Amino acid sequence: xxxxxxxxxxxxxxxxxxxxxxxxxxxxxxxxxxxxxxxxxxxxxxxxxxxxxxxxxxxxxxxxxxxxxxxxxxxxxxxxxxxxxxxxxxxxxxxxxxxxxxxxxxxxxxxxxxxxxxxxxxxxxxxxxxxxxxxxxxxxxxxxxxxxxxxxxxxxxxxxxxxxxxxxxxxxxxxxxxxxxxxxxxxxxxxxxxxxxxxxxxxxxxxxxxxxxxxx
Amino acid sequence: xxxxxxxxxxxxxxxxxxxxxxxxxxxxxxxxxxxxxxxxxxxxxxxxxxxxxxxxxxxxxxxxxxxxxxxxxxxxxxxxxxxxxxxxxxxxxxxxxxxxxxxxxxxxxxxxxxxxxxxxxxxxxxxxxxxxxxxxxxxxxxxxxxxxxxxxxxxxxxxxxxxxxxxxxxxxxxxxxxxxxxxxxxxxxxxxxxxxxxxxxxxxxxxxxxxxxxxxxxxxxxxxxxxxxxxxxxxxxxxxxxxxxxxxxxxxxxxxxxxxxxxxxxxxxxxxxxxxxxxxxxxxxxxxxxxxxxxxxxxxxxxxxxxxxxxxxxxxxxxxxxxxxxxxxxxxxxxxxxxxxxxxxxxxxxxxxxxxxxxxxxxxxxxxxxxxxxxxxxxxxxxxxxxxxxxxxxxxxxxxxxxxxxxxxxxxxxxxxxxxxxxxxxxxxxxxxxxxxxxxxxxxxxxxxxxxxxxxxxxxxxxxxxxxxxxxx
Numbered sequence: 273x274x275x276x277x278x279x280x281x282x283x284x285x286x287x288x289x290x291x292x293x294x295x296x297x298x299x300x301x302x303x304x305x306x307x308x309x310x311x312x313x314x315x316x317x318x319x320x321x322x323x324x325x326x327x328x329x330x331x332x333x334x335x336x337x338x339x340x341x342x343x344x345x346x347x348x349x350x351x352x353x354x355x356x357x358x359x360x361x362x363x364x365x366x367x368x369x370x371x372x373x374x375x376x377x378x379x380x381x382x383x384x385x386x387x388x389x390x391x392x393x394x395x396x397x398x399x400x401x402x403x404x405x406x407x408x409x410x411x412x413x414x415x416x417x418x419x420x421x422x423x424x425x426x427x428x429x430x431x432x433x434x435x436x437x438x439x440x441x442x443x444x445x446x447x448x449x450x451x452x453x454x455x456x457x458x459x460x461x462x463x464x465x466x467x468x469x470x471x472x473x474x475x476x477x478x479x480x481x482x483x484x485x486x487x488x
Numbered sequence: 489x490x491x492x493x494x495x496x497x498x499x500x501x502x503x504x505x506x507x508x509x510x511x512x513x514x515x516x517x518x519x520x521x522x523x524x525x526x527x528x529x530x531x532x533x534x535x536x537x538x539x540x541x542x543x544x545x546x547x548x549x550x551x552x553x554x555x556x557x558x559x560x561x562x563x564x565x566x567x568x569x570x571x572x573x574x575x576x577x578x579x580x581x582x583x584x585x586x587x588x589x590x591x592x593x594x595x596x597x598x599x600x601x602x603x604x605x606x607x608x609x610x611x612x613x614x615x616x617x618x619x620x621x622x623x624x625x626x627x628x629x630x631x632x633x634x635x636x637x638x639x640x641x642x643x644x645x646x647x648x649x650x651x652x653x654x655x656x657x658x659x660x661x662x663x664x665x666x667x668x669x670x671x672x673x674x675x676x677x678x679x680x681x682x683x684x685x686x687x688x689x690x691x692x693x694x695x696x697x698x699x700x701x702x703x704x705x706x707x708x709x710x711x712x713x714x715x716x717x718x719x720x721x722x723x724x725x726x727x728x729x730x731x732x733x734x735x736x737x738x739x740x741x742x743x744x745x746x747x748x749x750x751x752x753x754x755x756x757x758x759x760x761x762x763x764x765x766x767x768x769x770x771x772x773x774x775x776x777x778x779x780x781x782x783x784x785x786x787x788x789x790x791x792x793x794x795x796x797x798x799x800x801x802x803x804x805x806x807x808x809x810x811x812x813x814x815x816x817x818x819x820x821x822x823x824x825x826x827x828x829x830x831x832x833x834x835x836x837x838x839x840x841x842x843x844x845x846x847x848x849x850x851x852x853x854x855x856x857x858x859x860x861x862x863x864x865x866x867x868x869x870x871x872x873x874x875x876x877x878x879x880x881x882x883x884x885x886x887x888x889x890x891x892x893x894x895x896x897x898x899x900x901x902x903x904x905x906x907x908x909x910x911x912x913x914x915x916x917x918x919x920x921x922x923x924x925x926x927x928x929x930x931x932x933x934x935x936x937x938x939x940x941x942x943x944x945x946x947x948x949x950x951x952x953x954x955x956x957x958x959x960x961x
Contacts, residue, residue: 385689464513485608
């Protein structure tokens, strides 16, 4: 997995609550059997005026000029500023894949939906929860000043504004450790293979109906 | 010491190890796989040279992409080439790794959350995961079940475990007696209207109270299915005699003496009387009327006799903005009566409402009536091949087709429109599915979530009507 230590980047404000994963990446793009290439279809229905199709070249499609990521001042944005309950709905990991493929490294919001939040960490994308007031302040500052850059320091667990304001955020120790070191979860879990086997032999005795039941 | 909740018990029974950093490893008894969220997980296994930890914990079936029209020609005749590749990829992955799969034309194929319990793959007291957020459905049987992303699908395939953090305990208690014409779907939509689409974030919600206990197991599945629309990954209902009865004689259920032994253990799967919940919400069953969503989030819901909200009356600026945006997308006016919303299509199906009881409820309403001539289409899509066969044995298919509804092959269909069943731009649909997000059922489509009986009544009238009025006729 991609490491995340410290990141500085242009912030883009997506000012709506309850942004669902259908909105982040619409269903027709979920037919891909790959992990990469979802960036051009990130927020497809908000970003373009027409209906997008899988494997379509998006270069010639009509853009929605009102959509924030289509505004030149937010070109190259890598920190997404969002509202409450970001990433609700479907469990599709294609949502963080699309955000990552587009170039986002961190998302700041007052709250995230659980499955999306979890999926981000598996892809080197950092979801950051700040208070409503802090997020409001960032929205105001981003909209007021072109080229507004945010620093995210995972080691110190702070978001730093251009004026030097520091907002601390929480992150699970395990997730932080994995992100800082770019560690693969499966490899880590398999270090505990003996524990898993011990659990299975105990469980097989307690609840034998949960074993060897599914077969042709 | 306080007693334990059902969730506490399930968590403790599956705890493999507690790490020093606060994370835990929990054991997963069952994984269901479908074609959309598994290909990258299988690819990951291959790239790392790994094999599934336990083959017999997995079951696969294609559901999201499959056509629901005549499909005797098999996978090769799926018209959309991208869908075809995805279904074929699931077939070849399952063949390569030896995983049991109900392929498209197997009569046991269907929507993962209908098939799992139907086969006795899901069992009380088990942990169940799937790369699909509606895995919360299986909690209706006292199983700890939740949706996961594709990286976690791979993690479970490779290790039979998940790295997890314990959720909070929330109880939603619905007490009293539900009125005639008020169904499980109305109960859960009402709950989401009360607690909001993020009301259960970070929690496992146990649904309790006399109204929940009085529901059939299928009704409980509808409730738990939509726990995720209230933000909770996990929905739960305590085990009772109805739960245990349901699993008798199912193909993957224990049989004979082993069943009796399992049933003894399952009886413990209830929250202790003195269990402590982090949050409790109490709802009176008598307050619940048939529900209709008017907006683009499941929390944007009102009773059928209500009106579309007015953003001018909302004091919270972000919420008022959300209402305005939703009204614009939905093509509705503030203060408009719900019963004045005209419909273009009706969809009866999805993991929320495609089981036999749902189809019976819809058939009862349309029997001897005709679909409104203004409707472009009314679809009935059973949740599995076995549900379809059962419905046909009861003659429900005839009732539907005589009334002018289309009777289809099983799959997810128009719930998320990954197959050819979809809404056109601007079309209003009365749908028994679970999400009314923008574009969910088709680009520019406008979804209204309702119960099967309400969808059936809307199909007859061409606009929303209170199904209770039709029942008295």
